[in-house]
Amino acid sequence: MNNASIICENLSKTFGNFKAVDNISFEVEKGEIFGFLGANGAGKTTAIRMFCGLSKPTSGKASVAGFDVFTQTEQIKKNIGYMSQKFSLYADLTVKENIYLYAGIYGKSDQFIKEKSQVVLQKLKLEKEADQLVGSLPLGWKQKLAFSVAIFHEPQIVFLDEPTGGVDPITRREFWQMIYEAAERGITVFVTTHYMDEAEYCNRVSIMVDGRVEALGKPKELKTQFTAANMGEVFLKLARQAKRSGE
């Protein structure tokens, strides 16, 4: 049996004549931490939107958590978690209200939510802040809480779109500790980042340039392949070829 959480084959998304995602193919294993890198405008968010069942591909094939991205988008949404730097929690709801809202959306029972939210709040050391508005929390705490909420329903896969943007290095490390713990429990982590130290923490990394996956492998393999001292150098060697500028 195939142990892949995500399978995509020649997946493309075109806007008019513009190929935002251009024939990408790869598989992501269950419990893997997969870094999805690329410069601004490379096509990462467009690809993630297709994987999450939010945008129909123009051509190709893909399945996420065993479900087809063309025909089974509702099942996909139930089996994944998602968080991004841009949108994660409601600032004008309390910590507890955010947890209850998201867990409720995924159909979890009151008992489950009550017990698990205690565990989550304890782990995040946010018990005292449970009734505080999320908008009043420092960014690092917000992002750690957003991640906990994204995996509260124990999805098969969690998509993280620049989850640590703007967060200080110590909190980013703590955040990655949480990512490792989730992966150890079998949750597949699909993560985009512009921080190259984080690329080193991934099991495998793909690098997109102008909609295409130009490199894919373990960080160590990519460094050898591109004769680079670190992932930052690998990234720069590839990103320099890009014709797109992003915004």
Ligand SMILES: Nc1ncnc2c1ncn2[C@@H]1O[C@H](COP(=O)(O)OP(=O)(O)OP(=O)(O)O)[C@@H](O)[C@H]1O
């Ligand atoms: N709905 C749309 N209509 C037209 N063009 C789009 C649309 N969505 C995205 N694009 C274009 O597709 C390209 C890829 O965008 P995308 O947001 O996927 O890149 P990205 O790799 O996620 O970049 P960033 O790191 O800045 O988030 C960009 O040139 C963008 O302008």
